[in-house]
Each structure stands twice: as structure tokens, then as C-alpha cells.
Amino acid sequence: MSKTTADFRFCKPTGALICDKTPSCSSGAETNERESVSVMEGDSVTLKTNVTEIPEDDDITWKFGAEKSLIVKISTEKQTFFTFNNTTERFKDRLKLDNQTGSLTITNITTEHAGLYELQMRGPKLTSKTFSVSVYVRLSVPVISRYSSQCSSSSSSSQQNCSLVCSVVNVGHVTLSWYKGNSLLSSISVSDLSISLSLPLEVEYQDKNTDSCVLNNPISNQTQHLDITQLCHTCSGPVSLIMLISTAGSLLIVAAVGIFWICRKHIKADQAVQTHTEEVTYTDPTIHKRNTQKSHVKEEDHVEYAPIAMR
Numbered sequence: 001m002s003k004t005t006a007d008f009r010f011c012k013p014t015g016a017l018i019c020d021k022t023p024s025c026s027s028g029a030e031t032n033e034r035e036s037v038s039v040m041e042g043d044s045v046t047l048k049t050n051v052t053e054i055p056e057d058d059d060i061t062w063k064f065g066a067e068k069s070l071i072v073k074i075s076t077e078k079q080t081f082f083t084f085n086n087t088t089e090r091f092k093d094r095l096k097l098d099n100q101t102g103s104l105t106i107t108n109i110t111t112e113h114a115g116l117y118e119l120q121m122r123g124p125k126l127t128s129k130t131f132s133v134s135v136y137v138r139l140s141v142p143v144i145s146r147y148s149s150q151c152s153s154s155s156s157s158s159q160q161n162c163s164l165v166c167s168v169v170n171v172g173h174v175t176l177s178w179y180k181g182n183s184l185l186s187s188i189s190v191s192d193l194s195i196s197l198s199l200p201l202e203v204e205y206q207d208k209n210t211d212s213c214v215l216n217n218p219i220s221n222q223t224q225h226l227d228i229t230q231l232c233h234t235c236s237g238p239v240s241l242i243m244l245i246s247t248a249g250s251l252l253i254v255a256a257v258g259i260f261w262i263c264r265k266h267i268k269a270d271q272a273v274q275t276h277t278e279e280v281t282y283t284d285p286t287i288h289k290r291n292t293q294k295s296h297v298k299e300e301d302h303v304e305y306a307p308i309a310m311r
Contacts, residue, residue, distance in 0.1 A: 033129040038219045040136055041110055047117055047131045049102040058123035060102040064088060065115050072097055072104060111135045111193070134173075139222045142168045142176065142213045146231050147200050160205040162232040166213035166224070167198040174217045181210045205232055 039045040047062075054060060054074065062072040071088045072095060073081045080097055090112050096105040102121065106113055114135040121127040147163040168176060172193035178185040178201045188199050203211055203226070211226040 034132065035129065036132045036134070038134045038136065039109055040219060041138055042108060044105055044107045045109055045133065046103055046105045047119065047133075049119060049121065049129070051101055051121075053100055054102050054121075055123055058121050061120045061122070062097075062104050063118045063120070064091075068118060071095065074099065074102060106133075109133075109135055111137065134218075136173060136217045136219055137171065139171070139174070139215050139217065139220055140168060141222045142166050142215045142224045144213055144224055144226055144231065160232075161202050162205055162228060163200065163202050164226070164231065165198050165200045167196070168215050169196045170194050171197060171215070174215055177214045177216075179212050179214060185211075203228065 037045060037047065049060075060072075060074040061070060063069060064071050069085060069088050070083050071091055073083070074097070075081070080099060082095060082097075090110075091106070094107050094109070094113070096107065097103075098105075102119070104117070104119075114133055117131040117133060119127075119129040119131070144164055144166050147165040166176060166178065168174070171190070172195060173191055174197070175187055175189040176197045176199050177187035178199060185201065186199060188197060190197060199213070201211070203209065205228060209226055209228045211228075213224045213226070215222045
């Protein structure tokens with residue numbers, strides 16, 4: 001019989017199987033379907049039997065894992081039995097069974113509940129269906145940080161570059177990617193559980209930056225947009241650095257010239273005082289003796305002083 005997901009019902013009292021949508025079905029045929037289901041950790045998932053009502057003559061069993069450990073059974077008397085052993089103890093207080101349809105719900109699911117689930121509906125015919133359940137952990141928002149504290153610039157232009165890295169921890173079965181707008185720049189994928197990922201990127205410093213880091217798995221994603229003004233604002237561009245150096249150099253030159261002129265002024269003043277002192281000259285005085293021929297009015301000598309000329 002070909003694979004089908006059509007609803008089916010049993011005719012009474014013969015028990016012949018009649019497919020609502022597939023007229024080619026025949027009594028006693030065995031069906032075996034396979035379905036893949038993905039679910040987020042902590043959510044609930046329902047594995048559906050695709051029947052609206054369990055036939056009275058059918059037994060329904062749910063088994064888990066490669067060992068096909070029995071976890072749930074509905075007997076022909078419509079009695080429900082939950083069985084737990086060392087393998088299935090993890091399902092305690094997490095299973096709900098719809099007694100009308102036989103669908104199984106797993107609540108608050110975790111990664112340890114991932115695996116194969118087999119449904120068997122045994123009556124006049126055997127119907128089997130396998131569910132492959134994948135459980136994904138909830139994704140955290142990736143973190144963008146500076147990869148290096150130093151800035152770099154292209155030799156052919158004055159444009160400043162900034163080295164960044166996007167990181168996540170404790171993830172599995174995910175892809176980490178850098179995007180510019182809607183264009184993929186780079187990506188890395190892992191299938192292991194509880195692993196840390198990082199993806200570097202070097203960007204040009206721009207106020208209007210459209211880069212973003214995206215973490216995704218098959219059923220969800222988390223995006224962190226890059227705010228380059230927050231991550232690279234401490235770096236000064238080449239032009240600003242040159243202006244700063246030029247200003248500092250100019251101030252040093254002005255200060256040196258000022259000190260030189262002050263020192264020179266003091267030196268000239270000292271030299272002027274010294275020259276003024278050294279240029280003072282003296283003349284020898286001329287002494288004239290008293291004229292003995294004149295009248296003797298006074299006996300004291302008359303002394304005449306010559307004037308001192310200063311240049």
C-alpha cells in the first residue's frame with residue numbers, strides 16, 4: 001500500500017478497512033508511515049494518529065527509542081496503561097493520551113525526549129506509524145563585541161576598520177551567520193550539543209551600519225544588530241590623530257620660542273648694566289701751588305679740582 005495520511009475507519013461487523021480518501025485500500029493490509037516533528041525545548045508536542053475515533057476492536061501502543069520500550073497502551077476495553085521503566089522514567093508526569101483518538105502529547109519536552117516514537121494500532125489489520133522527534137534548545141541572543149582593542153585602516157584610504165566577533169554559548173544544531181542587510185557575509189554550523197561558537201568580522205566604521213549577527217536552527221532564530229558607534233567609538237580616526245599631534249607640536253614650538261625670547265631679554269639687560277659700569281673713566285687731578293707773590297690773606301693752600309668727564 002502506498003503511504004497515505006488519509007483518515008480511515010472500520011466497517012462493522014466485518015472489520016473491513018475503508019479509506020475515506022484512498023479507494024484502493026483493502027482489508028488486512030499493513031500500513032507503515034514515518035513523520036518528522038521538530039519542537040522547541042519546554043514546549044508541548046502532540047503525535048497524532050490521524051483517526052477521529054479508536055475502533056472498538058483495536059489495541060493501541062506507543063513505544064519509544066531503538067529498544068522500542070512500551071510507554072502507553074490502550075486496550076480493547078478502552079483502558080489506558082502507562083508503563084515506566086529505566087528507559088521511560090523520563091516521561092513521568094509528561095504524557096497525556098487522548099482516549100478517543102489515541103494521539104499522544106508530551107508536555108514540557110526536553111532534549112532527552114528526542115528520538116523515535118512508534119505507534120501501533122492492532123486490530124483486523126496492523127497500522128504502524130513512526131515519529132522522529134527533534135528537540136531544539138531555546139536560542140539566546142548572540143553577543144557582538146570588539147575582537148581587538150586596536151584600530152586599523154586601509155593603506156589605500158583613510159577609512160577606519162573595526163574588528164568584531166559574534167559569540168554564543170551552550171548551543172547545538174545551529175548556524176551562526178553575519179549579514180549585511182539581507183546578504184550573507186559568512187557563517188558557521190555545528191551539530192554537537194553544548195558547544196560555544198564565535199564568528200569574527202572586520203567592518204568599515206560607518207554611522208549607518210546594516211550588519212547583523214543571526215543565530216538560527218530549523219525552527220527559530222535570534223538576531224543581534226550591530227551598533228558600531230557603541231563598539232568602536234573609543235578609536236580615533238587617522239585624520240583626528242594627525243590633527244592632535246600637529247596641535248601638540250605647535251604648542252610646544254610656541255612655548256619654546258617664548259622661553260627663548262624671555263631668556264634672551266634677560267641676557268641683554270645684564271650685558272647693558274655691565275657695559276655701563278665698565279665705561280666710567282677718571283682723570284688725574286692737577287694741583288696748583290699757592291702763589292707766594294700774592295698778598296697773604298690766608299695761609300691755606302688753594303686746591304683746584306679738574307672736572308671728571310664721563311662717556
